[in-house]
Amino acid sequence: MSRSLDLVFIGLSLSSSWGNGHATTYRALLRGLKQEGHSVLFLERDTPWYADNRDLPEPDFCTFATYRSIDAMLETHGERLRTADAVIIGSYVPEGIAVIDRVMALRPRRICCYDIDTPVTMALLDGQEADYLAMRQVPLFDVYFSFSGGPVLTLLKSHYGARHPAALYCSVDPALYRNSGEPPRWDLGYLGTYSVDRQKTLETLLIEPARLLPERRFVVAGSQYPDTIVWPDNVERIEHLPPSQHAAFYSRQRFTLNVTRANMIAAGWSPSVRLFEAAACGVPIISDWWPGLDELLPKDEAILVARGVEDVVAALTEMPDARRTALADAARDRVMSGHTGRMRARELVQTLSAILPRPFSEKLSATR
Secondary structure: OOOOOEEEEEEOOOOOOOOOOHHHHHHHHHHHHHHOOOEEEEEEEOOHHHHOOOOOOOOOOOEEEEEOOHHHHHHHHHHHHHHOOEEEEEOOOOOHHHHHHHHHOOOOOOEEEEEOOHHHHHHHHHHOOEOOEOHHHHHHOOEEEEOOOOHHHHHHHHOOOOOOEEEOOOOEOOOOOOOOOOOOOEEEEEEOOOOHHHHHHHHHHHHHHHHHOOOOOEEEEOOOOOOOOOOOOOEEEEOOOOHHHHHHHHHOEEEEEEOOOHHHHHHOOOOOHHHHHHHHOOOOEEEOOOOOHHHHOOEOOOEEEOOOHHHHHHHHHHOOHHHHHHHHHHHHHHHHHHOEHHHHHHHHHHHHHOOOOOOHHHHHHHOO
């Protein structure tokens, strides 16, 4: 499949990074697809939350459109959905189950899922079904692109019925994420929206070290943190940080912290986009541990793993600058060679090239 492809994505959000990690993932991937010569239409539900907080209303790397209802989307874009080389529907799309059913009824040439929340999706499906995906729909996708790799791919096939599960990790745009050269302002920082299952780790690996090291400077950037949290005086809070400011934010940290959601830790092989962004900016990373991390960023070579507060305190107070620089350089080399948006775009196209279009009736019979 060497020719230029016509692709349609239906995703949670491309235009707003407020309170979600999907936007930056899509942006890096779609920029990579443009660099590879492919054309993309991205469709996003016009919801008040994202409409009021758009930090990329007019992307220059794809055609972008919003829709008010499924009927309106199909009326305006139905022919493009039917004739595109592939339609790729993301996780957490509003009314996702109905969107998938209605798009499948058009009998597109290829229809794929891009699950940016795979372990969360599997947990929801085990309970009954996710709001954005039904168990009955999983086998109908030509490819189930998964945010998670490793054993998760086997489970997607054996337990959930995915016909062709394939890992498609998040990625980074190296043109946007690089060291700004600014002097350090904080000893340790963290970028992430509030999540109940990450908060305990954030307390252990950042807030408690801040209490123990009052002379050091810390920062937490991200929205939706409860007002009940008592932040130490040496922890600066930034409510929302648009992607345009991420590189400078990372560049001004001596270390940055990566904290992983519980479902992602349990599944393993589920890197956060923040991990790749921080590495691309040349800042040494302190992270919690999860299976598969070593395959992406080898422990003590390209990343530090903290099991508790004492590991963080030791890194902040004892590590020589030369060691910090070596960690950062090793992580950046690995990300630049294997985890850019352009590399991820090539992986997506290579996977699609192996899937020939087939009549929709065959897809239905395959699930019976």
